[in-house]
Amino acid sequence: MPQPLVVAAVLGTRGDLGPVAGFVQMRFIARGYAAALVSHSDLLDLAPAHLFSRRISLGTESTNSTRDAELSGLTQALLQSKADAIVFNLFALEAFSIAEKLQIPCLAVSTFFACDFGPPESFEMELAKTEFASWLFLPENVSWLTAVKHWMWRLFLDDHGSYREQVLELPPIPNFSLFKQPPSLVYLMEECLFNLTGVSPSQLPESVSIAGMFLEKAGRCVPSSNETVNSQIPELTAFLNSCQKKIIHIGFGSMDGLHPSIAKEQDTIIAIVHKIICSLQSNGIAAIWVISARNPYLLVQKVIASCSYHDILVVTGEISYCHLFNSGIVCGSLNHGGLGTATQVLQAGLKQVIAPFMFDQRKWGERLQHAGLGRVLSDSLEMVGNHELTDALEWLAGDMEMQGAIKLNLQQWQLQVNKNPADMNQELPTQSKNQK
Numbered sequence: 001m002p003q004p005l006v007v008a009a010v011l012g013t014r015g016d017l018g019p020v021a022g023f024v025q026m027r028f029i030a031r032g033y034a035a036a037l038v039s040h041s042d043l044l045d046l047a048p049a050h051l052f053s054r055r056i057s058l059g060t061e062s063t064n065s066t067r068d069a070e071l072s073g074l075t076q077a078l079l080q081s082k083a084d085a086i087v088f089n090l091f092a093l094e095a096f097s098i099a100e101k102l103q104i105p106c107l108a109v110s111t112f113f114a115c116d117f118g119p120p121e122s123f124e125m126e127l128a129k130t131e132f133a134s135w136l137f138l139p140e141n142v143s144w145l146t147a148v149k150h151w152m153w154r155l156f157l158d159d160h161g162s163y164r165e166q167v168l169e170l171p172p173i174p175n176f177s178l179f180k181q182p183p184s185l186v187y188l189m190e191e192c193l194f195n196l197t198g199v200s201p202s203q204l205p206e207s208v209s210i211a212g213m214f215l216e217k218a219g220r221c222v223p224s225s226n227e228t229v230n231s232q233i234p235e236l237t238a239f240l241n242s243c244q245k246k247i248i249h250i251g252f253g254s255m256d257g258l259h260p261s262i263a264k265e266q267d268t269i270i271a272i273v274h275k276i277i278c279s280l281q282s283n284g285i286a287a288i289w290v291i292s293a294r295n296p297y298l299l300v301q302k303v304i305a306s307c308s309y310h311d312i313l314v315v316t317g318e319i320s321y322c323h324l325f326n327s328g329i330v331c332g333s334l335n336h337g338g339l340g341t342a343t344q345v346l347q348a349g350l351k352q353v354i355a356p357f358m359f360d361q362r363k364w365g366e367r368l369q370h371a372g373l374g375r376v377l378s379d380s381l382e383m384v385g386n387h388e389l390t391d392a393l394e395w396l397a398g399d400m401e402m403q404g405a406i407k408l409n410l411q412q413w414q415l416q417v418n419k420n421p422a423d424m425n426q427e428l429p430t431q432s433k434n435q436k
Contacts, residue, residue, distance in 0.1 A: 003032065003033065003034045004032070004033050004034070004084040004085070005033065005034045005035070005036060005081070005082060005083050005084050005085075006024060006028040006033045006034070006035050006036075006083065006084065006085045006086070006087060007035075007036045007037070007038060007078060007081045007083035007085075007086050007087070008020055008021070008024050008035060008036070008037050008038065008039075008052075008086075008087045008088070009038045009039070009074060009077075009078060009086060009087070009088040009089070009092040009095045010037065010038070010039045010043070010088075010089050010091075010092065011039070011040070011058075011062075011070060011074070011089065011091035011092040012062065012089060012091045012111075013043075013062050013063070013253065013254035013338075014043060014046060014062070014253060014254050015111065015253055015254060015338045015339065015340040015341070016089055016091070016111055017039065017043050017046055017047060018046075018214070018215065018340060019109075019111055019188035019189075019213050019214050019215070019340065020087065020089060020109055020111075020188065021037075021047055021048055021051055021052075021214075022188075022213075022214025022215070023087070023109055023186065023188055023211060023214055024051065024087055025048075025051055025214075026214065027087075027211075028085070028087070029051060033084075033085075034053050035051055035052050035053065036052055036053060036054035036055070036056060036081060036083070037052040037054070037055045037056065038056045038058065038073075038074065038077040038078060038081070039055075039056075039057070039058065040057070040058055040060050040061055040062040040065065041057040041058065041059065041060065041061055042061045042062055042063075043062055044056075044057055046318065056077045056081070057073070058070055058073030058074055058077065059072075059073045060073055062254065063254060071094060071163065071167075074092060074094060074095065074098075075094070075098060075167055075168075078095060078098045078099075078102075079098060079101070079102070083102070083104060084104060085099075085104055085105045085106065085107070086098065086099045086102075086104065086105075086106040086107075087106070087107050087108075087109060088106065088107075088108055088109070089108070089109050089110060089111070090108060090109075090110045090112070090114065090151065090185075093108075093154055093155070093160070094160070094163060096108070096152075096155065096174075096183065097155070097160070097163070097164050097168055097170060097174065098168065100170065100174065101168045101169075101170060105183075106183050107183055107184050107185075107186065108151070108183055108184065108185045108186070109185070109186045109187075109188050110151070110185060110186075110187055110188065111187075111188050111189060111213075111339055111340070112339070112359070112360045113187070113194070113197045113199075113360070113363075114150055114151040114185070115150065115197070115199065116197075116360050116363055117360075118153075119149070119153040119154075123153055123156070124149075126156075127148075127153075127156060130156070130173060132173055132175065132176070132177075135176070135177050136148065136176065141176075143181065143182055143205065143206050143207060144176050144182050146205035146206075147182040147183075147185070147205050147207050147208070150185070150204070150205050150208060151185050151208070152182070155173075155174055156173060161173060181207065182205070182207040183207065184207050184208070184209065185205075185207060185208045185209075186208075186209050186210070186211045187208070187209070187210045187211065188211060188212070188213050188214065189210065189212070189213050189339055189343070190212055190213055190343060190416070190417045190419075191210045191212070192413065192416040192417060193339070193342075193343065193346075193367075193417065194210050196364075196367040196368070196370075196371055197367070213339070213340065213343055215322070215340065215343060215344060215347070226327050226328070226329075228320060228323040229319070229320070229323050229324050229327045229329065232319045232320065232323070233288075233313070233315055233319065235313060236288075236313065236329075239288075239313040240329070243286045243311050245284055245285055245286040245311055246284075246285055246286065246331050246397045247285070247286045247287060247288060247329060247330050247331065248285055248286075248287050248288075248330055248331060248332045248333065248334060248393070248396055248397055249287070249288050249290065249324065249325070249330040249332070249333040249334070249335070250276065250287045250288070250289040250290070250333075250334045250335075251289070251290035251291070251321075251333070251334075251335055251336075251341065252291075252335060252336040252355070252357070253335070253336050253338045253340070253341055254292075254338070266299060268382060269299055269300065269303070270299075270303050271382070272381045272382055273300055273303040273304060274303070274307070275381065275384075275386060275389060276334075276381070276389070277304070277307050277309050277312070278386065278390075279386065279389045279390040279392075279393045280309065280311070280312070280393065281309045282390045283390060283393050283394045283397060285311075285393055285396075285397045286311035286312065286313075287311070287312045287313070287334075288312075288313045288315060288324070288329070288330060289304065289312055289313070289314050289315065290315045290316075290319060291314065291315070291316055292316065292317070300314075301314045301316065321341065321344045321345075322344055322347070322348075325344055325345060325347070325348035325350055326347075326348045330350070331350065331351075331396070331397055331400075332345075332350050332351040332352060332353070332396040332397060333345045333350060333351075333352040333353070333396075334352070334353045334355060334392075334393065334396065335352060335353075335354065335355070336354070336355060336356060336357050336361055337354035337355070337356045337357075337361035337362065337364050337365040337368075337376070338361060339360075339364055342354070342364060342368060342374075343417055345374075346373065346410070346413050346414060346417045347414060347417050347418050348414070349410045349411055349413075349414035350410070351373075351374060351395070351396055351400070351406065351410065352368070352373075352374040352375075352396070353374060353375045353376075353377065353392045353393065353395070353396050354368065354369075354374060354375065354376040354377065355377050355380075355381050355384075356376065356377070356380070357380065357381075362376065365377075371409075371413075372405065372406055372409045373406075373409060373410060373413060375392050375395060375396075377389065377392060
């Protein structure tokens with residue numbers, strides 16, 4: 001019997017790929033599936049080669065693509081993939097309709113809280129006008145209605161209807177009555193962090209669950225952290241020998257061009273980098289600044305190299321945050337508020353200052369601040385005042401022994417986020433439709 005193939009369709013950034021890869025490994029590969037990945041060309045090399053037998057490019061880059069180009073690449077890749085099942089993140093929601101076209105099962109995953117980006121106010125009123133509403137609002141179909149309100153509502157918008165009609169030759173509105181049950185949505189985040197949304201897991205629709213983020217656990221990193229970090233950063237030993245200051249981590253994930261909207265505005269990038277350097281210098285703090293190795297982000301490295309403050313070590317490329325944060329080298333993190341980075345900082349029991357750029361980053365920064373786990377800047381790095389940034393970095397590098405409340409809070413959260421992921425022994429989907 002041939003090995004079944006699951007295809008993971010991942011749109012977004014680096015932070016979206018890692019949790020999906022971990023989920024596919026545990027949920028599918030461990031149960032005998034082969035796996036293929038469909039994603040942006042710049043993310044394919046970051047995917048573990050031992051997990052994915054095929055890595056298929058959309059023909060686009062994660063930080064420089066149009067929606068039309070993404071959909072064209074996604075559609076072609078999935079229709080030709082010969083998949084037996086599809087796993088897709090919510091940025092690739094069209095994969096649901098492609099699975100419907102292929103009549104194969106599918107499963108959705110998300111690294112953000114879907115209700116942070118809910119439907120338009122008029123959605124339910126417009127939905128009630130559709131010919132499908134009489135079925136959807138029946139009491140026995142409440143599982144479908146709750147799933148639609150929670151995350152599937154975008155399937156009913158005009159742009160998705162046009163895609164279904166014009167590209168897939170399907171009816172513009174999905175006919176859920178042909179399906180046995182709603183597809184599952186699995187949140188790839190730690191349950192303790194999910195709870196910060198204010199929604200209890202018990203309040204979620206039956207088809208929605210939380211599975212953990214599948215990041216490298218801190219307990220596995222600590223024994224070899226220093227050795228691993230030194231091997232990943234050859235210049236680190238010399239930097240540590242010459243630096244007597246407290247060291248923080250600076251890194252903005254896929255935002256390390258300081259946001260796609262300003263990535264080509266060199267004067268703005270230079271001003272932001274100088275603002276951060278001045279705040280470091282005012283506090284007498286050193287930094288390990290992790291940036292991408294790709295242009296235009298190397299401008300950040302050039303600006304740092306040209307400044308007179310030499311207590312900044314620039315690291316380009318991919319390093320293990322698990323090992324860096326657990327090495328004892330850095331005392332905190334200035335980051336963009338991506339949930340993966342924020343989770344790894346918490347796993348190490350460190351403080352963090354969130355400098356959000358886009359999407360849900362401010363929401364998570366505010367949630368962490370409300371929980372007493374970090375601070376969030378009141379505005380973008382471009383607009384935030386020098387005094388506020390300087391004050392935030394002073395707090396970040398402050399002695400936690402003098403900040404007893406946050407130390408205790410972080411220790412308690414560190415235990416929670418390092419627990420094993422939720423039980424994954426759920427039944428796998430076996431069919432996409434149950435024709436009546």
